[in-house]
Amino acid sequence: MAFDSPAHWQQARSFHHSRYDEAFLRTRECSVSVCLPALECATTVGPIVERLAGLRERGAIDQLVVIDGDSLDATARIAADAGAAVFSESELMAQFGPVEGKGDAMWRSLSVLDGELICFLDADVPEFSANYAVGLLGPLIEFEEIDFVKAFYRRPFRHGGVELADGGGRVNHLVARPALAIFYPALTGVRQPLGGEVAARRPLLERIPFATDYGVEIAMLLDVYEQVGLEGMAQVDLDVRQNSHQPLHALSTMAHTILRVLALRLERDGRLLELDAAPLLLDGGREREAALTERPPMVSAR
DSSP: OOOSSHHHHHHHSEEEGGGOOHHHHTTOSSOEEEEEEESSOTTTHHHHHHHHHHHHHTTSOSEEEEEEOOOSSSHHHHHHHHTOEEEEGGGSSGGGOSOOSHHHHHHHHTTTOOOSEEEEOOSOOTTOOTHHHHHHHHHHHHOTTOOEEEEEEEOOEEETTEEETTOOOHHIIIIIHHHHHHHOGGGTTOSOTTOOOEEEEHHHHHHSOEEOGGGHHHHHHHHHHHHHTGGGEEEEEEEEOOOOOOOHHHHHHHHHHHHHHHHHHHHHTTSSOSOOOOOEEOGGGOEEOOOOOEEOOHHHHO
16 A cells, blocks of 8 residues: 555555454464563563463463563562563573663564564553554554554643653654654654654564664664654554653753764764764763664564
8 A cells, every 4th residue: 555645544544453452462463572672660561460360361462481681679589470481581582792772672572572563662651451462463463564563642741740641752752753754754644753662573572673772663763664664564553651861961862863873874884974873961961872772673683
C-alpha cells in the first residue's frame, strides 16, 4: 500500500489496541517472544511479569524474558518468581564488552529470544496492562506487509497534587517530533518517536544496528524506515501511559543524544557536512558527551 502523505499513513496505519484481543493472537502461525529490559524495577516488574505470564499460559505468547541490568535491588528475583526467564545483560554476548544502556540490552537479548515476532516492553510502568503486548503484536499478525509496530499513548504529567493531561513526553514533543518534521518529514505521522514499546519481525531486527543509551528509539525508527519504508510500519494507541518524570538536566542530556543521532544519520547520508559537535556543557562546567556506540546488525555479529 502506497501512502501519498504522512497524514495518510497516520490515518491508515494507526490502530487502537482494542482492535485485538488474546483470541486473535492465538490465531497466529508464528512464535512470539516478549522481552522486558529492566534496571532497578523491583517495585513494578512483578505485576507486569504476572500479567504477561498469564498471556503465555493462555497461549497468546510463547516466551517471556526479562533482561536484567545487574540491578542492585530485587528486580531479577521478583521477575523470576513471577514467571519470567531472567538473564543478566552482562552475561549475554560478553565479547562485546560492557553493556551500554537499554539499547545494548535489547540488542543482546536477540541472542536468547526465540520468537519470529518480538515485542519489547518497559519494566517500569506502574499501571501496566497486558493489552500493551496484545495491541502491539496485533498488526504484525493481521498484516503480512507490516514489519514494525510502535506504541503511542497519552502521558500525563504529575507533580505533587497537580496533573496535566498531556504534559508528559517533553523531549518527544519539543525535540524529536519537530526535528523529524524538518529532516525526515515522511515520519511526521509517528506520534511517539521516542516511545520504547515496539514489536517487530525478527529478520528486520537482525538487519538493523542498535544504538545505545538514549539514542536507541530514534535510531531504530530511522533505520527501520530506511529498511521497510512507511509501508512496513504501523503504530498502536495504548491509551494512557504513566511513568516517572525526569528532571530537566536529565532531559537536556537525552535531547542532546537524540540530536546527535539525527545529525550523524544526516552526515552519513551526505545531507550534513563537517559535523563538529561539542559535548553538552552542564551546569557547573561539567561536560557530558553523548553516548553513540552502535552495535552491528545481529546477522553480522554472530
